[in-house]
Amino acid sequence: MSKSKTFKDPRGHSLRVYSDVYDSPAFAALSPHDVLAYLALLRELKGYNNGDLSLPLSRAKKCGIGHHLTLARSLRALCAVGLIAVTRKGGCTKGGQRLPNLYRLTDRECYAIPAKHLEASRETDEWKRVTSAKHGLELIAAAEAKAKTAPDKTKALGHRVTATTSPRVLVKAKTRTPRDTWPDGLGHGVTMAKNGENPISIGVPADFAPHEEKDRHRTPRVSPLYIATPSGEAMGSCGYGAYKRLMAGPARLFTGLMAA
Structure with a gap:
């Protein structure tokens, strides 16, 4: 084969994990699912798209990660030990299109991708800062604690519901709305259960007693x-x-x- 020609693997694309990464304390701190997520990202590396790597749940299921929470924890763990880094935060656009997070492998060089506003950069090797497997586990635990305390936007949608009752207000014999046109007339009747098998403890005022109904109607001009x-x-x-x-x-x- 001529040296001027680029070598091409006859078996196609392969995953290359370098020995210094595999033997590092950062890699030793990973769980089996974290390793699967790392290999899934490495599977998408083509030599020119580092920084444009993503791992949605549909693709993660084919790699052995079947739950979105497991996938999120694995990606956080990889970022915590410095094997990958986020190049673009995902989310939902104004048109309703959902965009995934984009990642880069920190031990590889990144090339510029103008279409996605990604700049070129050299390898940063944050994973080398992990001194031991215990140190890596501590970094992963800190990332998980931070994720749990972070505000969840999906749980704060809508307006807060105001309280409609007060626990200290006693039950009256007749209740009514504040805008009733006849405040001293008929209201919604409140009765007490006569069956003594299931007694309930309830606070009632002293005026809770049957009253004779008046002949006039509460609402004017309505028979x-x-x-x-x-x-x-x-x-x-x-x-x-x-x-x-x-x-x-x-x-x-x-x-x-x-x-x-």
Whole structure:
């Protein structure tokens, strides 16, 4: 073969892990999933695209990493020990396009990629700063602790819901809204359970007692709702004869309807 021609591997692309990287304390601190993530990034290296390496979950699943949290921890670990570095933070564009994080291998040279605004740089070899496997594990643990304390934007979407009740407010016999046109009239009836099998402890004011219902209606210019009962009682009001108001006695009222 002529020396002027570039050597080409007949078997195609290969993953080259240099001995000084493989034998380093930084590499010794990696977990099996971290090694898989490193090899997956190395698989995408073509000799000219260092800095434009990404590892989405769809590709990581083919390499043995099946969960997004495991993938995120492995990438953080590789960055913590200095074997890789982030060249571009991913996210979502204004048009809704999702962009992954881009990485570079710190023991390789980077070439400029103007289309992605990546500049050329020499190898930085941050992994050489790790003095022992214990030191590498401490760096990984610190990166995990920092990730847990960082604010999560996905959990802070929307407005905070305001409290609708106060735990110290006693239950009243009748509750109403602040804008009711008849503040001293009918409200939403509150009843106490008569079944003693499941007693509940609840705080109520002293005025929690049955009150007779008034004939007038709460809302002006709206006729009240009446319903006929076959009880034979002559509890009339305003000339309606044997009628009862719906809120007067709901239990007895519906018992009478079922008996009919």
